[in-house]
Amino acid sequence: MKKTLMTGNEAIARGVYEAGTHFAAAYPGTPSTEILENLAHYTEVNSEWAPNEKVAMEYAIGCAVGGARAFAAMKHVGLNVAADPFFTVSYTGINAGLVVVTADEPGQHSSQNEQDNRNYARAAKVPMLEPSDSQECIDMVKYAFTLSEEYDTPVLVRVTTRVCHSKSLVALSDRAEVPVKLYKKDAAKYVTVPANARIRRTYVEKRMDILKKQVNTSEFNIITDNNSKTTIIASGMCFNYAKEVFGNDANYLKIGFSYPLPMELIDGICKSADKIYVLEENDCYIEEAVRMLGYSSKLFGKYNAQGDAFFPAYGELTADVVRMCVTGSENASRKPNADFVVPRPPAFCAGCPHRAVFYELGKMKDVVVSGDIGCYTLGFAPPYNAMDFNCCMGASISSGSGMQKALDLNPENKKRVVSVLGDSTFFHSGITSLLDVVYNKGSNITIILDNRITGMTGHQQNPGSGFTLSGESAHISDIEAIVRAIGIEDVYVIDPNDRKAVVDTLNKAKTSPKASVIITKYPCVLKKLSALDNEQFPEAFKSKCIVNDKCVGCKMCVKCGCPAIMMVEGKAFIDKGTCVGCGVCMSICKLNAIERR
Amino acid sequence: MKNDCENKTLSVLLVGVGGQGTILAGKIMSAGLEQSGYDVKMSEIHGMSQRGGSVTTHIRFSKDKVYSPVIEKGKADLIVAFEKMEAMRYIDYLAKDGKIIVNDFEIPGIPITMGDREYPKGVLEALKAQAEVTVINANNIAEELGNPKVMNVVILGAAVKKTGLEGIDWQSIIAENVKPRFIDVNIAAFKAGYDCE
Numbered sequence: 001m002k003k004t005l006m007t008g009n010e011a012i013a014r015g016v017y018e019a020g021t022h023f024a025a026a027y028p029g030t031p032s033t034e035i036l037e038n039l040a041h042y043t044e045v046n047s048e049w050a051p052n053e054k055v056a057m058e059y060a061i062g063c064a065v066g067g068a069r070a071f072a073a074m075k076h077v078g079l080n081v082a083a084d085p086f087f088t089v090s091y092t093g094i095n096a097g098l099v100v101v102t103a104d105e106p107g108q109h110s111s112q113n114e115q116d117n118r119n120y121a122r123a124a125k126v127p128m129l130e131p132s133d134s135q136e137c138i139d140m141v142k143y144a145f146t147l148s149e150e151y152d153t154p155v156l157v158r159v160t161t162r163v164c165h166s167k168s169l170v171a172l173s174d175r176a177e178v179p180v181k182l183y184k185k186d187a188a189k190y191v192t193v194p195a196n197a198r199i200r201r202t203y204v205e206k207r208m209d210i211l212k213k214q215v216n217t218s219e220f221n222i223i224t225d226n227n228s229k230t231t232i233i234a235s236g237m238c239f240n241y242a243k244e245v246f247g248n249d250a251n252y253l254k255i256g257f258s259y260p261l262p263m264e265l266i267d268g269i270c271k272s273a274d275k276i277y278v279l280e281e282n283d284c285y286i287e288e289a290v291r292m293l294g295y296s297s298k299l300f301g302k303y304n305a306q307g308d309a310f311f312p313a314y315g316e317l318t319a320d321v322v323r324m325c326v327t328g329s330e331n332a333s334r335k336p337n338a339d340f341v342v343p344r345p346p347a348f349c350a351g352c353p354h355r356a357v358f359y360e361l362g363k364m365k366d367v368v369v370s371g372d373i374g375c376y377t378l379g380f381a382p383p384y385n386a387m388d389f390n391c392c393m394g395a396s397i398s399s400g401s402g403m404q405k406a407l408d409l410n411p412e413n414k415k416r417v418v419s420v421l422g423d424s425t426f427f428h429s430g431i432t433s434l435l436d437v438v439y440n441k442g443s444n445i446t447i448i449l450d451n452r453i454t455g456m457t458g459h460q461q462n463p464g465s466g467f468t469l470s471g472e473s474a475h476i477s478d479i480e481a482i483v484r485a486i487g488i489e490d491v492y493v494i495d496p497n498d499r500k501a502v503v504d505t506l507n508k509a510k511t512s513p514k515a516s517v518i519i520t521k522y523p524c525v526l527k528k529l530s531a532l533d534n535e536q537f538p539e540a541f542k543s544k545c546i547v548n549d550k551c552v553g554c555k556m557c558v559k560c561g562c563p564a565i566m567m568v569e570g571k572a573f574i575d576k577g578t579c580v581g582c583g584v585c586m587s588i589c590k591l592n593a594i595e596r597r
Numbered sequence: 598m599k600n601d602c603e604n605k606t607l608s609v610l611l612v613g614v615g616g617q618g619t620i621l622a623g624k625i626m627s628a629g630l631e632q633s634g635y636d637v638k639m640s641e642i643h644g645m646s647q648r649g650g651s652v653t654t655h656i657r658f659s660k661d662k663v664y665s666p667v668i669e670k671g672k673a674d675l676i677v678a679f680e681k682m683e684a685m686r687y688i689d690y691l692a693k694d695g696k697i698i699v700n701d702f703e704i705p706g707i708p709i710t711m712g713d714r715e716y717p718k719g720v721l722e723a724l725k726a727q728a729e730v731t732v733i734n735a736n737n738i739a740e741e742l743g744n745p746k747v748m749n750v751v752i753l754g755a756a757v758k759k760t761g762l763e764g765i766d767w768q769s770i771i772a773e774n775v776k777p778r779f780i781d782v783n784i785a786a787f788k789a790g791y792d793c794e
Contacts, residue, residue: 003631004631005627005628005631005637005639109642133638161642162640162666162667165640165641165642166638166639166640166641166666166667167627167637167638167639167640167666168637168638168639168663168666169631169636169637237665239664240664240665240666241664241665241667243664243665244664244665244669316667318665318667318669319665319667319669320669320670320671320672323669330670330671331669331670331671331672332671332693333670333671333689333690333691334688334689334691334727334728335688335689336685336686336687336688336689337685337688337723337727339717339723340682340685340717340719340720340723340724341682341685341686341717342682342706342708342709342714342716342717343706343708344614344649344650344651344682344706344707345650345706345707345708346649346650347649347706347707349649382711383711555712558710558711558712559711561707561711562710563649563707563710564710565710566705566709566710566711566712567710567712
């Protein structure tokens with residue numbers, strides 16, 4: 001059969017398609033974003049961006065209970081947002097199959113934490129599969145739907161960044177035509193009042209008891225006997241790293257169906273071994289099971305038999321890391337000559353509409369900036385240094401409100417809290433936070449950086465952008481109208497590239513003791529502009545700034561942190577290829593040495 | 598790096614700066630390998646790439662099965678650097694007898710544009726002191742071809758030559774992976790890179 005290269009995310013989308021799935025939803029988040037972007041190419045699957053992960057999960061639950069196979073995808077922290085419905089749908093079960101993908105981030109390439117979502121499977125009592133390559137992404141997603149329907153349960157598929165963003169060969173199959181099931185009212189199953197839920201609770205235990213046995217015969221839990229005294233137990237991508245290091249010199253238990261864990265298989269392969277290596281990223285999920293079976297004395301996992309650290313407790317367990325831990329020495333390699341390497345921290349793009357806002361916030365000594373999750377989190381870094389703290393999606397407003405009240409208790413603080421978040425993050429969970437500010441008389445100032453798209457994850461549509469995932473036009477939810485409807489009276493809408501407007505509006509907001517909202521409206525420089533964008537922002541990105549002979553090399557302009565401006569032979573120089581003419585540097589220059597053409 | 602040992606897994610590390618087209622170059626290279634019967638794995642980390650960050654693409658291939666998509670430190674047979682400072686940043690991935698192809702091109706990061714640091718002088722010489730290095734001026738070649746953006750495919754051509762891969766129909770693979778109106782210039786770019794040594 002003809003094979004083709006696919007990333008794990010492309011393969012998950014393919015698996016969802018081949019499984020005959022009817023509905024899919026997600027909120028974008030690295031490394032899971034491309035799953036839904038790829039699903040959108042399969043028109044047979046009705047796929048959509050939800051405003052947040054909880055909504056995506058709940059929507060998928062409704063589809064599945066309604067009788068159609070349904071799918072939801074999210075990054076690891078997204079499952080925190082969606083945890084509430086996830087735990088309870090485990091009890092109610094489904095009508096047609098429901099599969100949820102969690103994309104974890106060992107190594108935290110683009111994430112604020114490194115949580116191990118295998119713990120969610122155990123906590124919610126939901127069966128879990130862990131693919132190690134793209135072919136398994138297809139196979140396991142398809143199997144997950146079968147499993148879901150056979151055992152009346154949602155199924156969790158746990159992948160990691162390296163599975164999501166690595167390509168390997170896959171064989172494709174046709175889409176299964178799965179008829180939509182008839183919906184029958186069954187309140188005792190689906191209405192979760194305690195009297196019903198207590199009965200469903202017993203079903204969950206029965207289901208997992210059966211699966212605890214079944215999982216030992218799963219086609220995804222594979223023993224390879226190489227007649228060795230060394231045993232490797234690994235799941236997901238770690239299996240590949242193990243094969244690179246140990247080759248055929250060890251016996252393997254590759255765990256693909258990992259909740260419940262195949263305890264009989266683990267016990268069997270551990271019995272005859274002299275040494276047991278457990279390779280898993282993040283928590284000691286498999287390792288604890290091996291210890292529970294009584295094999296601590298020959299175990300090498302995060303800890304060895306003596307309880308000393310062995311494999312690292314965090315980061316990726318790539319082959320070189322495994323090799324170093326097992327052999328005790330690093331691979332021989334050249335060392336980068338530090339004199340020739342300058343760091344390349346991520347920065348706001350040339351023309352980024354967030355630049356002037358953070359440039360000004362950084363200069364204000366009387367503010368505390370409560371940040372959020374998005375490109376604008378980079379406002380914490382030099383040259384702006386304009387963020388004090390942030391936590392999770394939507395927290396800028398609610399945490400900012402709490403912080404303001406705390407700061408106000410000590411009059412010496414004399415600080416005003418400014419909460420900053422993007423349009424997509426506002427829709428995700430900022431709206432409820434703003435309700436709290438109004439309802440409970442908070443007084444923080446909120447800046448909604450409306451760049452007309454979900455920027456950080458690579459330009460996904462959202463409820464304010466005017467389009468759906470599949471590119472159809474959609475209602476544009478009006479941020480200003482929402483803010484006013486919530487009860488904010490002082491609402492300002494400004495152009496963020498107008499530095500004077502940024503300063504004046506912030507100062508005006510600071511003079512009032514009331515909570516206020518400043519909406520900065522200007523498209524992301526990387527966005528493919530819509531017809532409406534072109535109508536609303538006719539001048540956007542159509543000009544260039546150039547330095548004239550009035551420049552004295554004072555470096556004021558380069559301190560705005562724009563990658564297009566640099567010092568060349570003592571004078572400012574603007575790279576024509578990079579500049580898009582936002583004019584922020586021009587407004588900073590006191591000598592009129594920068595012109596826009 | 599003649600591909601004499603058929604069953605050995607070969608590892609190619611592409612490094613550059615977000616926006617330079619390393620991902621497309623990696624995609625075309627992997628597609629070519631796949632079509633000529635290799636098992637191929639490729640891994641990218643690109644979360645922050647659009648914001649001027651450093652980006653890497655790992656490609657591993659063999660006539661046997663390839664397991665890890667990630668190259669170990671000290672195991673890259675070839676490093677292909679789209680920007681010269683990036684070659685030095687990742688030189689710890691280079692195998693003992695590995696080789697480097699480096700584009701003679703500078704992209705200053707924010708510490709440099711802001712005047713806090715200077716772009717290091719003598720990067721190429723420092724690289725040559727540590728490894729076998731082939732320097733290519735892909736940006737100039739691409740500009741001569743009339744489209745500076747095909748710089749990535751110029752470098753790809755040079756990288757393919759270096760790997761000793763033969764009998765792969767790169768023209769049709771390029772045609773499948775770029776927009777129709779850019780096929781000709783990309784094929785010309787590939788040839789120019791392949792022939793530039």
